[in-house]
Amino acid sequence: MYEEVVEQLIHQLERLPGIGPKSAMRLALFILESEDNYASELAKIIELAKKTIRFCEVCGNISGHALCSICSNSNRLSSIICVVEEPKDLIAVEKTCEFLGTYHVLGGNLNPIEGVGPNELRIRSLLERLSNKKVEEVILATNPNIEGEATASYLARLIKPIGVKVSRIATGLPLGADLEFADEMTLGQALTLRREMN
């Protein structure tokens, strides 16, 4: 219906996560109709970023150098490793300003149906980091869904024998929630994992 080049643009935009055919068309039209040099700026920064950015050799976080800004920061505790699925989860933890340790980015979660097994994740490099004996605790911060829980269980079984403390981020009602509107699973979990008050 459109010119071939516009169809191609829409097709490439559709490959982005969360962008369906309608959104892709809206984005394409926005790009084509933008009056300033937005299109060329966007194209340039995509190429530049892709060329510049690589993954931290230690933790797998995205980085402009061999080591990311966290791994190369001597103020961060290398004795505590927080394991997350994706760089965006790392950012979410960083934003809490609660964590002073380092990270390990798995690059996903175990998902046999989609062909993601242990070898597809950065698990080997995590175990290598633990073998240097300086790590005291591994916090498993994979998502609290089926795949994330399975990944956490799998990692816990691998890591505990090494003699490193393994912990899991807490699940329960989010702060500010309403019991009335909480889903049954979360509320059930919150009851099961209730903590004694002093």
Added chain:
Amino acid sequence: MYEEVVEQLIHQLERLPGIGPKSAMRLALFILESEDNYASELAKIIELAKKTIRFCEVCGNISGHALCSICSNSNRLSSIICVVEEPKDLIAVEKTCEFLGTYHVLGGNLNPIEGVGPNELRIRSLLERLSNKKVEEVILATNPNIEGEATASYLARLIKPIGVKVSRIATGLPLGADLEFADEMTLGQALTLRREMN
């Protein structure tokens, strides 16, 4: 929190319509993590499309040539002009396969608060098209919201004195709707604009 170049990429993606800070971060990470040459393909097609595509000299639709594929199609009736706000509205009408006339893309709707007056829209070129006396009907297919209705009223007042028939797309309950869940405005409109059955 990220490298400067990633922040810039996120910033440019945030300018796209419907893309907030979180979506922009997700898109940026997807682009950076994509393994094939997706990033460079996306960048190239953005530049190519922006360079190739211009606006039809007659109707304002996006096009690869001076005339768009509809205006240059001799099977389309140039005696009926359907006026839409944006190229995406034109596509929506085309998809119905109900319209065999031609279009006129205004490039938006009248919105004094945002500084969009008649001179910011392609109204002058619409009136020029009507002055050649071959146009029999103008269908106003601006969106049925406040700005779209205002734009349609404004255009109707301009066009009627020329002696061209002016019509407005129908409003009412969408097909397959439930009266129970219809909003009051739409249901009210559907009652007011009820049509006699034969």
